[in-house]
Amino acid sequence: MGCASSKEEVALTPLSDVNAAKEVADLKAQVDQLKRQLASAGQSAAPAAAGAVKGGVVETLFFPDEKLPCRNNRRPGGCKRQHCEYSHTPTSLSRFLDYLGSATRTLDICVFTITNDDISDVVLELHNKGVRVRIISDNDQAHTQGSDIDKFRQAGIAVRQDKTAAHMHHKFAIIDGRLLLNGSFNWTRQAVTANNENVTVLSDPKLIASFQQQFDKLWDMFK
């Protein structure tokens, strides 16, 4: 077997090429990392990230609550009980109901499962007062025990559901286009009294616009 006759036949990788190849690889990794940083910093070498907005956080409601709010205490005339086992001071649920009940024009609800009657009663009251209520929920959950979906439909509220085995897993509501309730909190009794849950109350216009866009997209999809 003779020696290689010319450079091209010499399939060698001189040391300088190895270093250069390594330097190129390192620099490429650095470029990728800087691009990811820019992308996640709301700036991006690619088109701007959706929803990179300022300000707009009202509060966060954490659950579970120790007590359910007293329904009578929330109605004109108040609670007449001597020893009421329910709460007469604000709880996360009572504040949630207050936010919900503050709707005067529109209430778009997009929640995986709705079985909590304290919450449903407020939704039905708003509907009866002329607020335009629309509800998106999960098709499988609508048939679970205690679901309020049929109650909403019978009252004339527009309800749509996904049509897949996947989960329509959102838990958000948009109030008058100015307030967003969003978090881990399904509208169930267990979520109020037992689970560890959160609801962020947000008023940032661009954030609300991105959730409204998502609601409208799903509303069309689930016709």
Place this chain on the structure above:
Amino acid sequence: MGCASSKEEVALTPLSDVNAAKEVADLKAQVDQLKRQLASAGQSAAPAAAGAVKGGVVETLFFPDEKLPCRNNRRPGGCKRQHCEYSHTPTSLSRFLDYLGSATRTLDICVFTITNDDISDVVLELHNKGVRVRIISDNDQAHTQGSDIDKFRQAGIAVRQDKTAAHMHHKFAIIDGRLLLNGSFNWTRQAVTANNENVTVLSDPKLIASFQQQFDKLWDMFK
């Protein structure tokens, strides 16, 4: 004169070196330009500048994604496939992973169920890089198929769980005390590829403080 006995003795300056040198120069220029971009965005070129934007809301990630991100494309050297079925452009999951991966000091995770290996790999990498990772999850979910809780424990990550039949139902993470990922999104594959889900990326200091307080409270409770 015998053949070259080893690569080191061959002092060639093959054409490839000229190209490599040019590629190195181009890449260096690109790195400098990205660093200037980051600097003008008020970010330092150091890792984890992500999300340190003024105001409270960075963006919202909606799911499902049409494709999973290409793992090779996210690693130095990139993807060599001719026809890759995975995404090479940003998706909600890839942006989520970028935010998560931007942690440099602490990562507090409070999530109902964690089975998505793309996400768990980033968490394990951060732990191995010395980020202090703490995880709170749901006791029942930890025993479901595909749960990554045991993997985290075996790697030495501190994990605590609730001890009740109720759900530890939160789905949030706090990154370096400066960024909150929160929403309906459990860290599962189905949540990425099939469910309707959201993750809000929030940087409001007061909001983060309230979630940190909740995390610390549950961390103590679940000792």
